[in-house]
Each structure stands twice: as C-alpha cells, then as structure tokens.
Amino acid sequence: MKKKNIGSTLDSFLREEGIYEEVSATAIKRVVARQVEAAMEQKGLTKAEMARRMHTSRAALDRLLDPDNAAVTLSTLQKAAIVVGREIRLELV
Numbered sequence: 001m002k003k004k005n006i007g008s009t010l011d012s013f014l015r016e017e018g019i020y021e022e023v024s025a026t027a028i029k030r031v032v033a034r035q036v037e038a039a040m041e042q043k044g045l046t047k048a049e050m051a052r053r054m055h056t057s058r059a060a061l062d063r064l065l066d067p068d069n070a071a072v073t074l075s076t077l078q079k080a081a082i083v084v085g086r087e088i089r090l091e092l093v
Contacts, residue, residue, distance in 0.1 A: 029068075047061055054076075
C-alpha cells in the first residue's frame, strides 16, 4: 500500500526552517484579531467606544485588531475580552 503523504508535516518543515514560532504567533494573532472584531460587531461597538471601554488608546486597539502585528500584551487581550463579555484561556501543551 502506498503512502498518501510524502515528506514531513508542516510543523516539522517550519521547525526545520526555523520559523515555527513566528508563523504560529502570527496565526494565533490573526485568530484573536478576528474573534475580537467579530465580538465587537456582535455587541455593536465602534473602535472608539471599544478603546474607551478598554481604557486604552485607539492606536492600541488598532494594534490588537491588526492581524499582522503579533506584538500584543496579555493585559490588552484581557481588557478586550472583558469589554466584549468573553474570557481568555491559555493552555501550554
């Protein structure tokens, strides 16, 4: 019987290339940005109102919502989650 897949997994390829952590962080950030933006839409919150409720600047919120900007603090994530009625769950596996 022939193998369906030839070669390594995507994760092992990214590790071999030395970019696994960067790619993973970017992927996670894109998901988080989409989830926050969707929750804002569901609650009917503008960016200005969201930033005000988070007690932060509009620029900080823009960084959080920018899927290509992986630099975001846990504090900012927590503030955003509270405003939209969600919670942050982190898991180390």
